[in-house]
Amino acid sequence: MRVCVLGSGSKGNCTYIECGQTGILVDAGLSCAQIEKRLKAINVNPFSIAAILITHEHTDHINGASAFAQKFGTKIYTHKDTWQAMSSKIQNNNPTQLLDIYGNTFSVNDVDIKTFDVSHDAAHCLGFSVMHKNNKASVATDLGYVTDEILKNLSTSDVLVFEANHDVSKLLNNPNYPLHLKNRILSNKGHLNNDASADAIVQMLGYNVRGVILAHLSQQNNSPEIAYNTVAGKLNKAGAKVNKDIVIDLSHQEKIGNIFKIKE
Numbered sequence: 525m526r527v528c529v530l531g532s533g534s535k536g537n538c539t540y541i542e543c544g545q546t547g548i549l550v551d552a553g554l555s556c557a558q559i560e561k562r563l564k565a566i567n568v569n570p571f572s573i574a575a576i577l578i579t580h581e582h583t584d585h586i587n588g589a590s591a592f593a594q595k596f597g598t599k600i601y602t603h604k605d606t607w608q609a610m611s612s613k614i615q616n617n618n619p620t621q622l623l624d625i626y627g628n629t630f631s632v633n634d635v636d637i638k639t640f641d642v643s644h645d646a647a648h649c650l651g652f653s654v655m656h657k658n659n660k661a662s663v664a665t666d667l668g669y670v671t672d673e674i675l676k677n678l679s680t681s682d683v684l685v686f687e688a689n690h691d692v693s694k695l696l697n698n699p700n701y702p703l704h705l706k707n708r709i710l711s712n713k714g715h716l717n718n719d720a721s722a723d724a725i726v727q728m729l730g731y732n733v734r735g736v737i738l739a740h741l742s743q744q745n746n747s748p749e750i751a752y753n754t755v756a757g758k759l760n761k762a763g764a765k766v767n768k769d770i771v772i773d774l775s776h777q778e779k780i781g782n783i784f785k786i787k788e
């Protein structure tokens with residue numbers, strides 16, 4: 525299994541997960557052209573993408589979904605409420621699989637996928653676990669807080685793409701953000717801050733997790749250094765050796781991240 529965040533941040537999110545011959549995208553919030561370009565950079569044929577899993581209908585998660593699905597005949601999977609919310613924003617003629625049960629499990633070729641609910645200001649925001657052979661990769665971004673259910677799904681994964689959206693004091697002191705926007709981001713249906721993200725990762729120590737790719741970093745209210753240092757600092761304090769016991773990596777908005785490889 526290989527996992528690569530093709531891009532992440534408020535301007536577009538897209539994660540590639542390779543399971544043998546089958547490629548999966550979680551979200552397609554970059555433009556179709558950017559997704560194609562970034563897949564090419566890691567030698568992936570877009571026709572190998574068998575499914576686009578959409579977490580929720582915000583533009584930074586669906587921007588290129590329709591165009592990509594149309595061009596490469598890719599099936600879109602999302603919650604039925606999300607589809608309803610996004611269908612007005614996109615051309616509604618792609619092959620689509622609608623999900624409606626909590627804890628939905630389904631298969632794409634020989635890949636098993638499980639959904640879990642995350643709290644966010646969207647119609648019905650989901651996280652996804654992608655399982656192939658003995659490997660499991662999970663994606664959870666755009667969440668106000670971490671529930672036990674989320675923690676259970678994440679801690680049994682080999683690799684995670686996990687939100688570290690903002691530094692709370694940087695956000696509170698940002699003069700460009702109106703109060704209602706700050707309150708939205710800080711709320712239970714907003715985004716996960718660095719400290720909350722770090723606390724959750726500390727709780728995953730001793731389970732399966734070998735790598736965490738920090739994602740959806742705010743360009744205004746966070747920096748790669750602050751996010752990394754907050755998480756690494758809390759892990760160190762908890763007695764973990766960063767990049768030995770658990771690898772911490774960063775994703776980027778403007779370029780692809782490192783490829784995380786798990787042996788099958």
Ligand SMILES: [Zn+2]
Nearest residue numbers: 580582644666
């Ligand atoms: Zn969102």
Ligand SMILES: [Zn+2]
Nearest residue numbers: 534582584666
């Ligand atoms: Zn988002």
